[in-house]
Every structure is written in structure tokens, then in C-alpha cells.
Amino acid sequence: MALPIQTRLPLPAGFLDDLRALMGDRLSLKPADLDQHGRGENWHPSMPPDVIAFADTTAEVSALVRLAAGAGVAVVAFGAGTSLEGHTAAIRGGLCIDLSRMDRIRSVRPEDMDCTVEAGVTRKQLNTHLRDTGLFFPVDPGADATLGGMAATRASGTSAVRYGTMRENVLSLTVVLPDGSIVRTASRARKSAAGYDLTRLFVGSEGTLGIITEVTLRLQGIPEATLAAVCAFPDVRSAVTTASEVIQCGIAVARMEFVNTSALAAVNAFGGFDHAESPTLFFEFTGSAAAVREQADLTGDLAAANGGADFRWADSPEERTRLWHARHDFHYALMAQRPGARIWGTDVCVPISALTDCILFAEEIAAGVPFPTAAIGHVGDGNFHTAYLIDPASAEELALAEALSEKIARRAIALDGTCTGEHGVGYGKAKFMREEFGDPALALMRLLKRAVDPQDLFNPGKVLPPV
Known part of the structure; x- marks a missing residue:
């Protein structure tokens, strides 16, 4: 992937001294800290800031920003560093304001x-x-x-x-x-x-x-009762059709997650589970005991009509926790298939009626690629994720993963969906903004950015593509 082009300027003379006067020892210039604050949890390479300030209060953040604005220094805010599209990358270097100490x-x-x-x-x-x-x-x-x-x-x-x-x-x-x-x-x-x-x-x-x-x-x-379930299906279409029907019938499902065959196989191997290795839905129902049982029974009927089998129920906290481990362990299970590799993860969101089309397209274009792939989704709202386990040192694998994710994003946009349902834009998906919104809407976004941040100091290079 071509990285965003931004000029990294050295910090102005005296800026560090001014920072030290304001923050005392709550600054870091350690290479390890800088590297950590310049990356998220995806494959994106680290683009570290020049200095990190650990703020304690809103007033202190304000003082830091005033200092940076006066010196023309770029500012990137940092929380836990769990973002996936390069949100915390300090493309122009500058000051990172770490907010993790503001935990009251x-x-x-x-x-x-x-x-x-x-x-x-x-x-x-x-x-x-x-x-x-x-x-x-x-x-x-x-x-x-x-x-x-x-x-x-x-x-x-x-x-x-x-x-x-x-x-x-x-x-x-x-x-x-x-x-x-x-x-x-x-x-x-x-x-x-x-x-x-x-x-x-x-x-x-x-x-x-x-x-x-x-x-x-x-x-x-906190709901009175909670019931979880998992159900395997003969194919992707049957699973997603069931999810769509659950929503259309007005069943107040609390969670409804899709896991494809390759993802479930990875989870089974990683966690010692014995789930049927086929397209699968995970459900959670919450409410009164009577409402939960009614929701579950209706969902079970819909699943059975679409070929769903191996329905497993869990109502105790321990059983629910074990059942949901198969879904929550997905990231680590996939990583375990190829030690040393990194996940190129992407997500899109489409109208529910277009979800089957989009997931099948993602599986079709990934067939035969030279690295492990998987798909999961929050299918109750049309959002799904694809993951490619790549060698970040391989230019060929990086290029192929980028090409696959671009095809999925463009397919989602063509289906009147979005290039990202929850990962966000960062710089990784800024290139799709014009295609998704059109020039007039993009111009309005730029107008807002210039009005609020005329120096373009706040997280530059993110969300909006280069002019």
C-alpha cells in the first residue's frame, strides 16, 4: 500500500523545552514508546511521533494544544492503540497526546x-x-x-x-x-x-x-435473563438468509454473529472446540426469561427452515462464556495459523438484503490465495470483516491483500453500503471517500476541517484523501 505523503518537519527550536516546562517528567522520547504510539493493531507500519505527552486533565490537553498550535506542530491523540486503519500514525511526526492517564x-x-x-x-x-x-x-x-x-x-x-x-x-x-x-x-x-x-x-x-x-x-x-446459542448451516447463503429473517421478523436479538468455515476451523484448532466446521451463526438473546425463550424458539424455527443444524444452547454464565470464546478468539486463532504473520483486516457494511452477495463475493475472490483468509460478521446490521494473514515483509502478499480489500470496499459501495462499518477511515481507507460520498460532500467535509483546523494540525492525513 502506498503510504500517505506528508512532510515530517523537525520540531521547532525551543518546543521541547516549553513542553518540559509544562509537563515535567510526563514526556517520553524513548524509541520503544514512540514506536508503540505510532501504530495500531493491524498490519500498518509504525509512523512514530517525535514526542509523547501524558496528559492528566482537560486543561492540560488545552495547554498542550495551544503550545503546539503556536509552534505549528502536528498533534495526534492516543488512547489504547487498538485502532485498525492507521488512526494513530503520526504521518507528520509532531506531538502525541496520550490520554490513558485520564481514567477517572x-x-x-x-x-x-x-x-x-x-x-x-x-x-x-x-x-x-x-x-x-x-x-x-x-x-x-x-x-x-x-x-x-x-x-x-x-x-x-x-x-x-x-x-x-x-x-x-x-x-x-x-x-x-x-x-x-x-x-x-x-x-x-x-x-x-x-x-x-x-x-x-x-x-x-x-x-x-x-x-x-x-x-x-x-x-x-442488565437484562433479567440471557441465553446464547450456536448453529451450523450448510452454506453461507443459508446462514445469512436466517440472519436477515431474524431481523425482518422483529426478533430482538442482542447479538448475531456470522463465522465462515475457515474462521471456525482456526478457532477449533486454537481453542480445542468441536464446532461443526461450516458457516455458523452465534446468537445471544436477552430480556425476561419468557421473552428470551420465545425469541430463541422463533430463531430456532427460522434456522431449521434454512437447514440449520447442531443447535447448541447455553444459559449459564460459564456455558455462555465458553460458547462465545469461539467468536472472541478469532483474531488470535487466525494469528496462530501462521506465526510471525500480521492480519490485514478490513470491514464493510451493506444493506442487509445485499449482505449475502457481498460475503459470497469476498469468499469468491479469496479462493486460492497463498495465505490464510477468514470472514466474520455482525450480520444483524449488515457489517462483516475479512482477514488476510500475510507476511508483512512480502511485497507480493501486501499487494494482493490490498487488491482484495479494495475490491470488497468497492463492491460494498456499489451496493449502497460503506467501505467501513466500524473500523473507521484513518489513512487506510481515505482513498474511498470520494467514491462513497461524491465530490460535493467531500468538499463540505474539507470546508469543515479548514474552518475548525485551519493549520491542519489535528491528526493530519486521516479521513480526507489528499487533494
């Missing part, structure tokens, strides 16, 4: 079913804190990502079919703008008709318009 839970309001947390709080940390309230935060991207990073990338995951993405679950944000000013985007009211929707402007902006330092979130009640 400001307040939980059970009567309003919401909470306010600093950007460095992780989703698991929040749910551990909430365990005695009867509430939980439902958005689960898999990784234990920071909530600020999840808001910045509009994260979702396995539970989005029931609870939505970060877009639906963020009530308000505190954001530091590129000039250092601090804004709160909304109140805690569950709805408002006042002014522009600033919250949605920053959710998904990937740090290009502002640095999120606090997040106010919707919470959900």
Missing part, C-alpha cells in the same frame, strides 16, 4: 441511566465500576478500548444490532479544539432541538476536528 469516572447517575467519564476510561473499567448499579455500557468492539477513542472512531461491535453504535450511545462530549479552546457539545437531555448537533460532528471524526477528553454516555439495565 466523573459521575454515575443511575436514576438517569447515564454517566460521565474521562476519555482514558476503558469500557471494561466502566462496566466493572457499574456492576453494583444494575446497569452496564453495551457497546463492545472486542478490544478493551478507551471510551474517548471509541467515540472518536464511532466504534460499535457485536451488540450494535440491539443497542446501536457509539453514535447512539453518546449524549455529550467535552472537546479541545485545535486552537486550545474547550467546548461541551450538548446537555444530558435525552433529546434536543437546539442548535447544530455538535456531538455527532465529533463522534467519528477520528481526532481530526478535536480531542475528546470527557464523554457522557447512555447506560442500559
Whole structure:
């Protein structure tokens, strides 16, 4: 893949001294730290910053940004580093502001079913804190990502079919703008008709318009009962047809995950499972005990009508945990097939009626490639992922993986879908923005970026393709 072309300029004279005066010993120039902060969890090579500052407060982030703006230094925000499309790469070098120390839970309001947390709080940390309230935060991207990073990338995951993405679950944000000013985007009211929707402007902006330092979130009640199940199907079409029918019948499934044959074979080998190695759906139902059983029975009938077999149910926490391990271990199971390799992962999202077409296309073009491949999907909302286990030192394998992912992205866009349902754009998918949105919409995005960040200092080279 051609890396984004940006000029890496040396830090201005005196900038480090000014940083030290502000931050004391909460700076790092260690090569290992810089390398870690310049990469995510995908194959993308590290593009390290010149210096890392570990911020403690919103006011401190503001002071850092004002210092960088005055010196014309690029700024990249960093949370847990779990992104997949090069979001944290410091393409122009500069300053990385690490928000992981901002990990305080400001307040939980059970009567309003919401909470306010600093950007460095992780989703698991929040749910551990909430365990005695009867509430939980439902958005689960898999990784234990920071909530600020999840808001910045509009994260979702396995539970989005029931609870939505970060877009639906963020009530308000505190954001530091590129000039250092601090804004709160909304109140805690569950709805408002006042002014522009600033919250949605920053959710998904990937740090290009502002640095999120606090997040106010919707919470959900822990359901009375939970039941999980797994079902194998004779082919991809039967599995995806079942998923579509579950949604069309209005069954309130909490999770519905597709795993293809090669992915399940990898999981079986890695975890010692004995699931049938064929296209498979994983389900989770939540609610009252009676509602859960009704949902499960209806889904079982739909699955059986489409050839589903080997239906396995799990209602105890231990059984559910073991059942879902097969889905959650996917990344590590695939990695174990080729030690030393890296995963080129990509995702797209299409209308549910087009999902079978898109998944079959992805499997068809991957047939016969010289490296392991797999596909999984949050099929309840039309989102699926493909993964190619490549040797990052092989130019041929990199080129082939890029060509495959480009074909899938363009097929999704042609089906009135999107090049990314949840991974985000970063710089890895910026090249598809014009094709997906068209020139007028892209021009509007550029206008917003110039208005908010006229020096192009915040996460430069991300989201918008080069002019």
C-alpha cells in the first residue's frame, strides 16, 4: 500500500523545552514508546511521533494544544492503540497526546441511566465500576478500548444490532479544539432541538476536528435473563438468509454473529472446540426469561427452515462464556495459523438484503490465495470483516491483500453500503471517500476541517484523501 505523503518537519527550536516546562517528567522520547504510539493493531507500519505527552486533565490537553498550535506542530491523540486503519500514525511526526492517564469516572447517575467519564476510561473499567448499579455500557468492539477513542472512531461491535453504535450511545462530549479552546457539545437531555448537533460532528471524526477528553454516555439495565446459542448451516447463503429473517421478523436479538468455515476451523484448532466446521451463526438473546425463550424458539424455527443444524444452547454464565470464546478468539486463532504473520483486516457494511452477495463475493475472490483468509460478521446490521494473514515483509502478499480489500470496499459501495462499518477511515481507507460520498460532500467535509483546523494540525492525513 502506498503510504500517505506528508512532510515530517523537525520540531521547532525551543518546543521541547516549553513542553518540559509544562509537563515535567510526563514526556517520553524513548524509541520503544514512540514506536508503540505510532501504530495500531493491524498490519500498518509504525509512523512514530517525535514526542509523547501524558496528559492528566482537560486543561492540560488545552495547554498542550495551544503550545503546539503556536509552534505549528502536528498533534495526534492516543488512547489504547487498538485502532485498525492507521488512526494513530503520526504521518507528520509532531506531538502525541496520550490520554490513558485520564481514567477517572466523573459521575454515575443511575436514576438517569447515564454517566460521565474521562476519555482514558476503558469500557471494561466502566462496566466493572457499574456492576453494583444494575446497569452496564453495551457497546463492545472486542478490544478493551478507551471510551474517548471509541467515540472518536464511532466504534460499535457485536451488540450494535440491539443497542446501536457509539453514535447512539453518546449524549455529550467535552472537546479541545485545535486552537486550545474547550467546548461541551450538548446537555444530558435525552433529546434536543437546539442548535447544530455538535456531538455527532465529533463522534467519528477520528481526532481530526478535536480531542475528546470527557464523554457522557447512555447506560442500559442488565437484562433479567440471557441465553446464547450456536448453529451450523450448510452454506453461507443459508446462514445469512436466517440472519436477515431474524431481523425482518422483529426478533430482538442482542447479538448475531456470522463465522465462515475457515474462521471456525482456526478457532477449533486454537481453542480445542468441536464446532461443526461450516458457516455458523452465534446468537445471544436477552430480556425476561419468557421473552428470551420465545425469541430463541422463533430463531430456532427460522434456522431449521434454512437447514440449520447442531443447535447448541447455553444459559449459564460459564456455558455462555465458553460458547462465545469461539467468536472472541478469532483474531488470535487466525494469528496462530501462521506465526510471525500480521492480519490485514478490513470491514464493510451493506444493506442487509445485499449482505449475502457481498460475503459470497469476498469468499469468491479469496479462493486460492497463498495465505490464510477468514470472514466474520455482525450480520444483524449488515457489517462483516475479512482477514488476510500475510507476511508483512512480502511485497507480493501486501499487494494482493490490498487488491482484495479494495475490491470488497468497492463492491460494498456499489451496493449502497460503506467501505467501513466500524473500523473507521484513518489513512487506510481515505482513498474511498470520494467514491462513497461524491465530490460535493467531500468538499463540505474539507470546508469543515479548514474552518475548525485551519493549520491542519489535528491528526493530519486521516479521513480526507489528499487533494
